[in-house]
Amino acid sequence: MAGRSTPAIVFDLGKVLLDFDYSVAVAKLEAQSRISALELKGLLDQSPLLYRYETGLVSTEEFFAVVQRQAGFRGDLKEFGAIFGDIFSPIEPMIKLHADLRALGLPTYLFSNTNALAIEHIRGRYSFYGLFQGHILSFEHGAMKPDPKLYEVVERLAGLRGGDLLYIDDRPENIAAGHDRDWRTILHVAPDATRGAIRRAGLRV
Numbered sequence: 001m002a003g004r005s006t007p008a009i010v011f012d013l014g015k016v017l018l019d020f021d022y023s024v025a026v027a028k029l030e031a032q033s034r035i036s037a038l039e040l041k042g043l044l045d046q047s048p049l050l051y052r053y054e055t056g057l058v059s060t061e062e063f064f065a066v067v068q069r070q071a072g073f074r075g076d077l078k079e080f081g082a083i084f085g086d087i088f089s090p091i092e093p094m095i096k097l098h099a100d101l102r103a104l105g106l107p108t109y110l111f112s113n114t115n116a117l118a119i120e121h122i123r124g125r126y127s128f129y130g131l132f133q134g135h136i137l138s139f140e141h142g143a144m145k146p147d148p149k150l151y152e153v154v155e156r157l158a159g160l161r162g163g164d165l166l167y168i169d170d171r172p173e174n175i176a177a178g179h180d181r182d183w184r185t186i187l188h189v190a191p192d193a194t195r196g197a198i199r200r201a202g203l204r205v
C-alpha cells in the first residue's frame with residue numbers, strides 16, 4: 001500500500017456523486033410507447049441492450065432504433081434523450097467533497113460505466129462534471145468496470161498506478177478490481193463515512 005501522501009482521487013459517478021432512478025424515465029416513456037413501464041424497465045435498466053450501449057458496442061442512434069422497434073416509442077431521438085438522460089439527482093455532500101479535494105489542488109478523475117446520452121445530460125446540468133482532470137467513460141473505451149482494461153485507461157490517463165490512486169466506488173466488485181491493482185480503495189456507503197476514510201488517508205478535507 002505504498003503511495004504518495006497526495007494521490008489522485010478516482011470517483012465513480014452513479015450512487016456516489018449522482019443518484020439515479022430509471023423508473024422516472026420509464027414512467028415518462030410509457031406515455032409514448034406500446035409496451036408497459038415494467039417492460040420498458042426490462043428493456044432499459046441493467047439490460048443486455050444497455051450493457052451493449054455502455055460498452056460502446058452500439059451507438060446512440062442504434063440504441064434508439066432498438067427502443068423504437070421494441071417499445072414502439074413514438075417520439076424522436078431528441079425527446080427520448082431528454083427523458084432517458086433525466087434520471088439523476090445530485091448527492092450534494094459528495095459533490096462538495098469533490099470540490100474540497102479540487103480546492104486542495106488534487107487531481108480527480110471520473111470513472112464511470114455510462115453512456116453518451118447520460119453524459120450529454122450530466123455535462124449540461126452539473127458544473128462539477130467540468131472540474132475533473134479527466135473522464136474515463138466505459139462507452140468510449142469498449143469496456144465496463146470491473147474489466148481490468150478500463151482500469152488500465154485510468155492509470156494511463158493519470159500517469160499513476162497502485163497506491164498513488166485513491167478510488168471511491170459503491171460497488172464491491174469494482175472496488176475489488178481496483179484493490180487487485182494495489183489502488184487504495186474506499187467502498188462508498190455514505191458521504192460521512194467516505195469523507196472520514198479520505199481524512200484517514202491523510203487528506204485534509
Ligand SMILES: [Mg+2]
Nearest residue numbers: 012014015170
Ligand atoms: Mg456506482
